[in-house]
Amino acid sequence: MFLGTVILIVCAAVMIWLLSPRMRHSDTWRAIATPLASIIGSGFLIVGPLLGATVGAWAPVAMAGIVLLAYGVGACVRYQIRVTEALLAEDDPSPVLQGLERASGPTLAVAYVISVAFYLRLLSAFALSPLTLDDHVLAERALTTAVLVGIGVWGMARGLEALESLEDLAVSLKLAIIAALLVGVSAYDWEALRAGTVTLPTAPPNTPLHTVRVLAGLLLVVQGFETSRYLGAEYTAEVRARTMKIAQWVSGAIYVVFVALCVPLLANAPASADETAVIQMTAVVHPLLPHMLLVAALMSQFSAAVADTIGGGGLIHELTRSRVSVGLGYGILLALAAALTWTANIFEVISLASRAFALYYALQATSAAVVAHRRSDPRAWGFGALALLLVAIVVFAVPAD
Secondary structure (H helix, E strand, O other): OHHHHHHHHHHHHHHHHHOOHHHHOOHHHHHHHHHHHHHOOOHHHHHHHHHHHHHHHHHHHHHHHHHHHHHHHHHHHHHHHHHHHHHHOOOOOOHHHHHHHHHHHHHHHHHHHHHHHHHHHHHHHHHHOOOOOOOHHHHHHHHHHHHHHHHHHHHHHHHHHHHHHHHHHHHHHHHHHHHHHHHHHHHHHHHHHHHOOOOOOOOOOOOHHHHHHHHHHHHHHHOOHHHHHHOOOOOOHHHHHHHHHHHHHHHHHHHHHHHHHHHHHHOOOOOOOOOOHHHHHHHHOOOHHHHHHHHHHHHHHHHHHHHHHHHHHHHHHHHOOOOOOHHHHHHHHHHHHHHHHHHOOHHHHHHHHHHHHHHHHHHHHHHHHHHHHHOOOOHHHHHHHHHHHHHHHHHHOOOOO
């Protein structure tokens, strides 16, 4: 009873703080919210059970490694924002940079279309799961299309600020529930330690190479920071780079702490690392948490979809050299996502989106390495090494079983 009260108080307090006028009117918070919404998307709910099923009790260490790799990739993107964007804006930019940018943009645009459709199909699946329907697939597609149309109309009619207001609300609720979840699981862990009932998960008998290939694919769990790259219509380069870094710090801390706290729960996790696994796991902590996490799941999909829509609209605006407005860019991306929803199995093509994101990051790292080398910046070697590592991820990463 006491723990349930504490969970609700923490959730309410964080929600009130994030929705306070000071936070809602803060340009810095709005610029942080977009990449943060995308980073803490659907991956947050599956990463604990998935890592537990892959590396057992070493899950927190693996998560820290993934976060550090993502932070390194983020450094490449921030370099692009601070340095390369200015070079590309010159009257006669380097043909090499132009070529890398032309390859990067369409790659990311494809990934955004697939990811938005994927996020909203998951949202629809969660929202409709309590209902008994004759055709769940048809209902999910119809609801996904309705949400896509709603986001598109709202964004095209009222612009980036209106989309950000929707995103802020979803992110705030999601973060409030995550804070309450961390408090609840911490209390459970403390009691388990005192009682001596902690059971650590064991890793399956996979080869080290297979494990590394699975972990490499999980870089995409913390994907989303690149959305800051395409918010140039609203924020300066310095604001975008600084707020992306903060978003990566916050999300990285949440991921690592959450996975570490979940280790005692992972031994009892379902065999399948799906979206519902963490919801089932937390039922032993307190009966409130599964219901709260269901809401968090819906908010995760919605806020991540809106964040990628914002990034995608800005990307289309940039790719067309401002001939297509940002608002119309939202509409184009969402129309393509709707078409994909009705013509493809999103769960099969999501692996293509993962590889597309990794390829985009490799191109961005290559571009950063080229610019840094020309400026005699010693970071060129690090950017080049990351580019090679990301290419290896594109080629060799495998999904978890």
